[in-house]
Amino acid sequence: MLQRAQKSLTGGVSSPFRAQAPVPLYFKDAVGARLLDVDENWFIDYTLGWGPNIMGYKHPELIDAVRWAAEGVHTFGAQHEMEFLVSEKLQSLVPCAERVAYTSSGSEAIQIVLRLARAATKRNLILKFEGHYHGWMDSTLLSYHPSAADVGPRESPNVVAGSKGQVPNANDNVIVVRWNSAEAVEEALQRYEIAAVVMEPVMCNSGGIPPMPGYLEKVRELCTAKGTLLIFDEVITGFRIGLGGAQGFFGVTPDLATFGKAMAGGVPLSAFAGRKDLMEMMLYNGVAFGGTFNGNPLAMAGAYATLNLLERGALWEASKIGAMLMNGIRDIADRHQIPVLLTGFPTAFSIHFTRRPDLREYRDLFDDDADVLRRFVVSMINEGVNVLPDGRFYTSAVHTENDIDETLSAVDKAMFQATM
Ligand SMILES: Cc1ncc(COP(=O)(O)O)c(C=O)c1O
Numbered sequence: 001m002l003q004r005a006q007k008s009l010t011g012g013v014s015s016p017f018r019a020q021a022p023v024p025l026y027f028k029d030a031v032g033a034r035l036l037d038v039d040e041n042w043f044i045d046y047t048l049g050w051g052p053n054i055m056g057y058k059h060p061e062l063i064d065a066v067r068w069a070a071e072g073v074h075t076f077g078a079q080h081e082m083e084f085l086v087s088e089k090l091q092s093l094v095p096c097a098e099r100v101a102y103t104s105s106g107s108e109a110i111q112i113v114l115r116l117a118r119a120a121t122k123r124n125l126i127l128k129f130e131g132h133y134h135g136w137m138d139s140t141l142l143s144y145h146p147s148a149a150d151v152g153p154r155e156s157p158n159v160v161a162g163s164k165g166q167v168p169n170a171n172d173n174v175i176v177v178r179w180n181s182a183e184a185v186e187e188a189l190q191r192y193e194i195a196a197v198v199m200e201p202v203m204c205n206s207g208g209i210p211p212m213p214g215y216l217e218k219v220r221e222l223c224t225a226k227g228t229l230l231i232f233d234e235v236i237t238g239f240r241i242g243l244g245g246a247q248g249f250f251g252v253t254p255d256l257a258t259f260g261k262a263m264a265g266g267v268p269l270s271a272f273a274g275r276k277d278l279m280e281m282m283l284y285n286g287v288a289f290g291g292t293f294n295g296n297p298l299a300m301a302g303a304y305a306t307l308n309l310l311e312r313g314a315l316w317e318a319s320k321i322g323a324m325l326m327n328g329i330r331d332i333a334d335r336h337q338i339p340v341l342l343t344g345f346p347t348a349f350s351i352h353f354t355r356r357p358d359l360r361e362y363r364d365l366f367d368d369d370a371d372v373l374r375r376f377v378v379s380m381i382n383e384g385v386n387v388l389p390d391g392r393f394y395t396s397a398v399h400t401e402n403d404i405d406e407t408l409s410a411v412d413k414a415m416f417q418a419t420m
Pocket of ligand 1: 104105106107108110133134135136200205233234235236260261270
């Protein structure tokens with residue numbers, strides 16, 4: 001299938017990130033937390049479509065909702081009831097969501113919040129953190145995974161383009177600092193006129209490194225003092241770390257935030273939300289925004305069903321099972337005396353083969369043993385457990401204790417094989 005696909009579909013994949021997996025597998029079905037490949041192998045799945053499938057696969061309530069929408073109008077390009085049923089739900093869950101708007105991908109959502117921030121502050125520069133991912137577009141794909149040779153001094157990191165063909169002046173609009181250093185943020189805010197600080201409130205795309213205690217509060221305080229807006233990119237943390245996203249979980253409210261992935265349980269949808277005065281700049285203050293598919297009924301039905309399920313206890317289930325898995329993996333590592341750190345939070349965590357006592361910033365990941373991780377991921381897949389190439393595990397509300405037991409047997413073998 002891969003060979004056939006490569007003749008028409010670039011690289012045989014729909015997103016080049018997927019070609020990084022040790023073997024680009026072809027799937028034909030899935031149910032619950034299990035995926036079936038075309039060779040009839042079942043996998044317990046922790047990739048969950050790179051995050052969205054928080055209700056697992058083919059959840060009956062989600063199917064009913066999307067079927068209902070599929071039998072109706074797929075896109076109005078105009079207003080309908082489902083749009084505000086979902087925005088009301090988001091408003092009730094997410095602290096910063098005085099107003100909400102929809103887009104179709106996380107990359108897109110980030111573009112408009114940066115535009116709003118620049119318009120509102122009449123400043124140009126955006127401060128982002130080394131290792132954080134905010135989509136693939138020119139304005140944000142900077143210093144996401146820079147190499148050790150490219151990063152530059154820790155105190156003033158280089159702004160490293162993530163792609164060939166990126167406009168060279170994208171770098172001029174962004175300041176990069178290290179994650180988890182309030183001093184670095186303070187210094188940058190003193191030195192430059194910054195429109196917004198944008199962050200993944202947990203650095204999920206680079207090893208799941210959480211904010212140090214008090215860090216988010218301090219950044220919030222610094223931003224407020226300088227008239228700089230604070231943006232949380234909650235495309236992963238949204239509806240995974242808590243029903244109110246990271247802002248609800250940590251009790252720090254940004255001015256604007258973006259959401260995607262788990263929000264609609266696998267149906268393509270993203271959103272942004274924030275302060276009314278900022279969001280309404282799109283109506284009254286000349287900030288342009290649009291999108292043919294924004295708020296389409298299929299996406300709204302997916303979000304409405306998923307958010308209701310999560311609220312009714314599904315997120316609690318996904319977190320409980322994730323915590324069980326994390327504890328089990330730690331026990332196995334201890335038993336084999338393999339130095340392992342798990343970072344992140346129960347529904348989205350990462351495994352690190354490292355001798356470091358803790359991980360605080362992107363550069364700490366240079367000490368991870370990448371070869372051991374690669375062997376571990378391949379062994380897990382061979383043992384029937386699907387995890388992301390970077391060692392990330394996403395859990396769903398439908399993983400069972402039985403799935404965890406089977407996964408832990410695979411972890412036991414994979415850890416041994418990877419470190420032999
Ligand atoms: C934190 C974060 N922001 C933005 C994006 C981009 O979202 P999308 O892939 O939907 O464009 C991602 C995707 O992984 C993400 O993890």
